[in-house]
Amino acid sequence: MMEPGLYHLLFISAALFFIGVYGFFTRRNLITMLMSVELVLNSVNLNFIAFNKYLWPNKLDGLFFSIFVIAIAAAEAAVAIAIIINLYRSHHSIDVENAEEMKF
Amino acid sequence: MSGSTIIFYMLAALTLVSGALAVTTRQIFRAAIFLLFSLIGIAGLYFWMQYEFIAAVQIVVYVGGITVLIIFSIFLTQQAGELLPKEKIGRQVFSALAAFCGFALTMLQLYQHSFKQTTDQPIAPSVSNIGNQMLGVEDNGFALPFEVVSILLLAAMIGCIVIALRSKPATA
């Protein structure tokens, strides 16, 4: 096998990204959808770190970006979960297909 | 093949396989656990790249924070052991196709791209460098984003409180 490098990491990251996207598309449970989003965000972080390390190590932009992404992900997850819980209270379900009242 | 390479592939496999399982398993707790593994795998990759700080943050925030949050919310909203409803096969195929197309497209661009590279002196991602820059207000300082994120977290918290702790109607 090849010596692992930038492209390997990019492959992992892209794969993870689209795994997350796939999950987001197919999961009906809101929490699992949220989890898929987390995967997506993590793949992005991986990108940032990989680019930072292999291409642009002169600055720590990538690193910082991923730190902030993690923070944002936390905030987003928190709000999302609050919303999901609230939704659960009113709908008694967190199946996304039960929350399709508004359409067309 | 060096040990580092082996470790890399193992981490990569861990990340991707558990990531894939996290979005496909029908048991929600397992999904959460697989997510956890995947996140840990990513943290491992950070370690592997010698970005220890970010790996630590990853473990603290994700593994320690978000996943726990998710698991709690699963407790709140789901009977344990209950299988997730089955997804429609058409949707699955279509989603997989879309995701794969996206993936292929992205990978194609990535592999065809000849990345430029800096020739400047690298900065070590050490904790002290990170700390200095994080609170720096000059060039390459990240004090402002830090403040912004703190306000965001504050706002998110308030939002969460209002929504999640909604009082029963007509109670003080």
Added chain:
Amino acid sequence: MNDFLQIPMLQVLPFGKDIGWALLLIPLLPLAGFLLLGLFGRKHIKNSSGIIGTSLLLVSTVLSLYTAYGYFFEYGKVNGVYQKLIPLQYTWLQFSPGLSIDMGIILDPISVMMLVVVSFISLMVHIYSLAYMKGEDRFPTYYAFLGLFTFSMLGLVMASNIFQMYIFWELVGISSFLLIGYYYDRPSAVAACKKAFIVTRFADLGFLIGILILSFYAGTLDFNTLIQRLTSSSAPEFQTAVASSFLGVSALTWALVLVFIGGAGKSAMFPLHVWLPDAMEGPTPVSALIHAATMVVAGVFLVARLFPVFSMSPPALQVVSYVGVISALFAAVIACTQTDIKRVLAYSTISQIGFMMFSLGVSGSGGENGLGFTASMFHLFTHAMFKALLFLGAGAVIHFIHSNEMKDMGGLRKYLPITHITFLIACLAISGVPPFAGFFSKEEILLAAYHHNAIIYWIALITSGLTAFYMFRLYFSIFWNKEAPSPLERAGGEVHGEGGFAMMMPLVLLAVGAAVAGFIPFGNFVSSDGKLLESAFHLQFSIAPVALGLAGIFAAMWLYKKQNNKPDAIAASLNGFYKAAYHKFYMDELYLFITKKILFNLIGRPAAWFDKNVVDGMVNMTGNTTQAISEKIKGFQSGKVQQYAIYFLAGVIGLAVLFIYIWK
């Protein structure tokens, strides 16, 4: 600010005698009558409106006679040639340099002659109507319309500009429309007035296009200039007009034929004559005025006015003469079968105008050749007298008997002596019995035709015989034939006299005219070139027509003097022909077919349908399609957040593929 309020100054041409303003009064007085009676007649001056209208017209007539006297005997003639004088002219509407509609007054023999005819006949009718129309609800309106008509007719004959003529031509048409439709609550009158207007309008279309062509080639609308430019074969205007052709016919001929169509419409020439018999729905004096003496001869006048130009185009003249002669014969045949006395007179009018028309057609220009022209004008003049007289007489009869139908009449000579005599004079005049007026004019016409075209001559000869026959058929049917029923029975105890002085005076005056007008040496005044035309009288030539006329009279006497069944027998023997003639050779039906079936069903209805369904449909379809698409694509907004995300990603991928690979 002042200049706006000033009408562009009347341009008074240098002219020995300043009679411009007096001339202007001739048409303006009837117009004033129209405005006065039209605006205030109904409320304020209802009872005196007849008097007002009549006196205004009286002044006008006096002025006309004064003008005629002045023109013919004082200043009109220069070096033995009657001049075309334009005492007044101002630019009404300027299109481009040289091309403008001018309002002006032209004085030449024919316009002066027409001036006299129109104002005189109109005055007679005004006076006559004072009695005839008395008690009508819309008495002032009637006089207002008469005023409008007289104004228009006077404007027409004095027009110095072809477009001015067209303007008054139209005004004449509309006043005729108003007068025919005077009894607006009678459906037949409404139909008749519409028909009259529309048919003449159709003909006017030809006139208009003719004017357009003429104006284009001549570069002017002014009669004098136009005639000048289009009659000298060296003028460039003339050469282009002759050189350019369409469908193998020169532009000049086209123009003239089209103008003639206009004239034929107004003059009720075949096949545009259909409106005239129906127009008898109007009050009888109106028929006398418009449909006998004045308006219907406008077509003849038009051709006469443009005669120098016509004479440059033999084909156009041929058209004029054949249309004229065919109308003359055709109408005469129909007249023999009609039973409504006004209709008989109407057809007789058509026939007589046909005479005038073909007379123009067979005329040449200048000198002896111009006999037809003079004859035509002469006949116009005399015809005005006796035809007006006939109509007014018929009016008196109808006034008395309350019916238009011959079968209701008979033996009226006892009750209506003056009417009887004057009517007889008129009949003799029209039949061409010497020495009445019609004799002289008709002889000249026949003479002109004889010199020019044998076919036309023979047809004309036969027609003149027929004329005598149907006129006397009318005369005998009214005044002789069966015994009149007692007027007491007819009118429910109320006996009408002959209508009093107001009605009788015009009859008498006109009868005098019809009797003696023939002795006027017409050629001295009116000729195609303004010069003196000695009309030689050939006794031997007169024998045939007079004999034929007398034969017609005796035939009529034989058939109609006493009540008998000979006419029916003859009618029966002629079965098909008689029926066709009785039904006016189905011309009305033909028109009805063209309008109802073709115009309405094949053009109007499809146009309306097309508009409603296709044009409108397109617009509605655009709207509906938009709505339908909107309804169709609503599925994209499925309410499923995951689907939204899929579209999102699809959008991203789509854009990426598009911009990376396809649209670089």
Added chain:
Amino acid sequence: MNLTLLILLPLLTAVVILLMRNAEQVKWTALIGSTLQFVLAFVLLFAFRNERAGGNEAQMLFELQYNWFPAWHISFHLGVDGISVAMVLLTAFVVIAGVLVSWNVTKMTKEFYFLLILLSLGAYGFFISLDLFILFFFLEIAVIPKYLLIGIWGSGKKEYAANKLALMLMGGSALVLVGLLGVYFGGPEKTFDLLTLSRGHIPVQVQKICFPLLFVGFGVFTALFPFHTWVPDGHSSAPTAGSMFLAGISMKLGGYGCLRVATYIMPDEAKEYATIIIVLSTIAILYGAFATMMQKDLKYINAYSSVSHCGFVLLGIGMLTKTAMTGAVMQMVSHGLMTALFFAVIGMIYERTHTRQVNEMGGLMKVMPFITTVLFIVGLCSLGLPGLSGFVAEMTVFIGSWQHPDPFHRIATIAACISIVVTAVYILRAIGQTAMGPIKEGYNNLSDAKWNEKLAAVILIAGIIAIGVAPFWLNDLISPAAEIIMHKVAGK
């Protein structure tokens, strides 16, 4: 003479109307306002003629210019030439008559008059603006009031008609907009100023695109075939004053635009497209006339006849001769007055008989002599009787059209001429069935016109006769302006 007065006065009137408390006050305010407009229009006319008589040869008089949106080179540029003055006069006539005939409106009187006055504002602004942007601004201002007038106070399929009208007119103005932008960016310099544009030369390839856009865009307003279909529905559903404004003023906006904007600043393509314009307008003339023949509803009759008559406007423009163009403008003025009067009369009749179907009426002359007389006059004007305005305008168009010697123009002219016969047919049918004939039952006690109706009719008839009897003043007004346009077209 300050031209802003023409905009400020209606604006002021509209504002005052909004402040009024009851219907009576509103009506009188509107009447006073429109009377002042009327006076102002005449003051303008006199002032204009004085200036001209004084030897002022400038193309536009009383110009004034404020910078409005300097970033886009937009200025509030006003000015009038003879054509504008004629159109302003027309507007003033129609407005005052419209206000008068609406005297009986009881539903939302204030709003009604407000919208009427607003409409007049748009029209005045349109006719006097020399900047294409503000021209467009005023063009669009005039659309929505129409929509509301029809939708609120209309009758019949009013919503459908209002929608159709608003959308089609907006569609037209959308095309105008694109055309204007094309001129702005494609022209010699970035400007909306009409005079500047007319002095420069717009590249032919720009004209090729923009001319049809502008012409069709404006054409929609003036019922260019086949974009005329809003006319019958819109007119027939509108309240009386609405129809009057619509046909009398609003349709003229389009004709004016076609002439002043499209043809004037893009003469090269005007020549190129002239054939199509002529064909379309000839179709409109004949087809409108034939379609009218089949109508039973008085308002539809007048609406379709408007299509036919407005065809003359476009025909005159398409013929590209000075005389035809003068005729086109005359026809706009004439048709404006005539059709306004026609609708006014129809409104009066409808108010009394409660029907507009001609075959349900008959013999109305007996009970309403005034109204039927007016009907006669307007009908006769419509069929082109000399002495009334329609004749003068149509004849001028004919004469102008005939100045082209080639068969195509000839045939088009003759075809257009044919319409005068068809017009006679339908007008006489309509009049014959409504006014003449035996009176129908139930109509015996109807009343004749009231003072306001009489006044309105007299004003409009005065205009019609003034043109018909003395066309030279209008001709003197218009033809120098038309000549300038023709000079541009001829490339001098």
Added chain:
Amino acid sequence: MLNDFLILMKSELVITFIIFLLLFIKVGKGMKNESLLSLLQFLLLANFIAGFFFNETGSLFGGLFTTNALIAFQKSILSLGVYLISLLFADWLKKSEHMPEFFILMLSALLGMFFMISSGSLLMFFLSLELSTIPVAAMTNFDLEKKISSEASMKMILSSAFSSGILLFGISLMYGATGTISFAEMPAMLDGSPLQILAFIFLFTAFAFKLSIVPFHLWTADVYEGAPIAVSSFLSVISKGSIAFILLTALYKVFAPMHELWYNMVVLLSIATMIIGNLFALRQQNIKRFLAYSSIAQVGFILVGISGNSIAGTSSVVYFVLIYVFSNLAAFGVAGAISQQTGKERINDYKGLYQTNPFISWVLALALFSLAGIPPTAGFFGKLFLITAGASNGNYFFITVAALNLIVSLYYYLRVIRAVFMDKNEQPIEKINLHPSTKLGMIICGAGIVLVGLLSWVYDYITALTM
């Protein structure tokens, strides 16, 4: 330094100050909603007015924060919008249990937008974008008792999380391809390679998502419908406005080297957005949903202006947003007032509204006419300038499509007008009692709608700022 800091960041500081003030009030004794609202209205007004003073050009934090007079003006527009929201929805706010929190969240979001407009790097952009989104997602759920409110909120947070993911992926690729996240350094590094195009598209779609550009718009209608009207209006006006502003900076400055690419993309998306927005708006019954689609169509027009790629483009977009604030808020304000008192949100319910409520009917009519671009309302000028700016490229097809879309949009705006003014109704909406500040808000909006267009110096002022 400190002076710079205080002056350049004054708007952000004021907002932060208000947020903390609110926090203290909430944590402390608390205040009556009514008086707190008045206080806030006053503060927001003060903030708006303060926005016009001491506007200097400069940057802070090593280029992460930049500002100039135009940016300050853009912030003022947003402040104005928030002020108007506080006025228009006074009734709803007053009754809300969580008014202080609502304001904290709204002001945080506003703060995020301020930072976003001023941001000098992709990091700041991303963070402030999230700051301006996440609180709004929470606010969307403020009608706690309503099911659709939770649903809307859920849709919003999940969609925006997804779009954040896409955005971040794009940023990461862009970072990899250029090595920088700073706006100032980026243009030099752009060479238009396929990867950069891909990254740009990923990045751009995030803007597209926030601006509701088709096909990234699908969340919009559902969220607007479910959210409290105050939040819908915030989303539709202020959110959109801020994104439009930053999009201008991003496209005109940062991605200037890729001009050709984004021009085509903007044209394509603009056409799609206008058409789809209009087509969907045609058949809506719910007024909020209706306004959502109408705002999508409006965004299509904003894109037309953006495609101009010129100073005129910038000034037209800013100008349009200003007008759009007045117009759309007026429409939402009316819808809110009616919905608050009667709970009616369907267009059919509006039938005969004019009979009972002439004032708000006129306000609504003005607003809709302005949205439709009918003179003399300001919307006419706004749209016209957008189209004019877009036309500068000579793309007639595009401009024609835009102009024709105006007709379709007119159709559905007229539908509402028709319901309000023309249709008859047995039971029209009863007389609405307007809160004084609501009325004030409507009057301000109405005046804005009329005056901003006619008074040309407003546009001149913006142009001057743009130079």
